[in-house]
Amino acid sequence: MAIVLGQSATPTSTARAFISPTSIPATSRARSEQWQAIKKAASDAIVANGGTISHHHGVGEDHLPWLEAEKGSIGVNVLRAIKRELDPAGVLNPGS
DSSP states (O other): OEEEEEOOSSTTOOEEEEEOGGGSOSSHHHHHHHHHHHHHHHHHHHHHTTOOSOBTTBOHHHHHHHHHHHHHHHHHHHHHHHHHHHOTTOOSSTTO
């Protein structure tokens, strides 16, 4: 059983998944698959309802699939241009 709580259309939208210990599958792979399904459902709902997938930690790889849906292609291109300009050597947050 997973309960996902969240807020949307607020300056700091958040979502948290609470998983009952009795519902956690026995294998690591099954736990990972369950977490990914919960994460996708919560993130889809947040973006669909005008919330934000970013927080004070930024977006990261976990939220990358929803970045363009939230920021739009122009927004993503602006962020990439700023990153290139301010960090031409790519030493800050490598891989982004």
